[in-house]
Amino acid sequence: MASIIRAPSGEGRHGLKRREGSEADAPPAEEETQRLSETARVLISLFVIVILAAMALSTLPSSRLDEVTEPYRRPITDATGLFQSWELFAPDPRGSTLQLEARLTYDDGSTRTWQPPKGDRVVGVYRTFRWRKWANNVLVEDNTHLHRAAALFVASRNRRGGEYPVEVTLVRLSYSAPPPGSGRPRDHEPEWNEDAYYTLRLSTDGRPVTAER
Numbered sequence: 001m002a003s004i005i006r007a008p009s010g011e012g013r014h015g016l017k018r019r020e021g022s023e024a025d026a027p028p029a030e031e032e033t034q035r036l037s038e039t040a041r042v043l044i045s046l047f048v049i050v051i052l053a054a055m056a057l058s059t060l061p062s063s064r065l066d067e068v069t070e071p072y073r074r075p076i077t078d079a080t081g082l083f084q085s086w087e088l089f090a091p092d093p094r095g096s097t098l099q100l101e102a103r104l105t106y107d108d109g110s111t112r113t114w115q116p117p118k119g120d121r122v123v124g125v126y127r128t129f130r131w132r133k134w135a136n137n138v139l140v141e142d143n144t145h146l147h148r149a150a151a152l153f154v155a156s157r158n159r160r161g162g163e164y165p166v167e168v169t170l171v172r173l174s175y176s177a178p179p180p181g182s183g184r185p186r187d188h189e190p191e192w193n194e195d196a197y198y199t200l201r202l203s204t205d206g207r208p209v210t211a212e213r
Helices: 029-058 064-080 129-139 144-157
Strands: 096-105 111-114 167-176 193-202 208-212
Touching: 029 064, 096 129, 096 144, 129 144, 144 167, 144 193, 144 208
Parallel strands: none
Antiparallel strands: 096 111, 096 167, 167 193, 193 208
């Protein structure tokens, strides 16, 4: 009868000694996965709390709390695009639609009209949303410090043959929305009002010469 030879104590099936700290001593994979998932849940929860807090603080009316928290919440809401502005709905919503237009004149007397990109109605409106926010800021009457920079920016985007336009005029286009129940068709062509509120004259190499408001 064949005798059964057993491996010495501390040796494996093939007679190899098990090392300390081997896989047999490691925690089960399920426990490691559970710990990672718990950490991920905590981090996600903290992220959501920070975002919701920034959004909630951005809806506060002007106050000392609003001033104190603005340096902390503003970068978050600007980066995520989750800033809130309820003045579109209340208490005094704007009754007019605004658009920015730039009219350019070149050294040979030719002209060109430029508007911020709009994109298509399905996907393009999301891609060009930043352009609408930029135009809204340039159209604000109090943001006079943006007008010169905006005119120079438009001029740089509309160079022809390497030469800048010699004049850039920023125009505010607006029309008043019809009151509810007016019976005006939705596809009615609006009557735009024009307000040329800033003109910058340049040399053909792009150096500002004069400005008029």
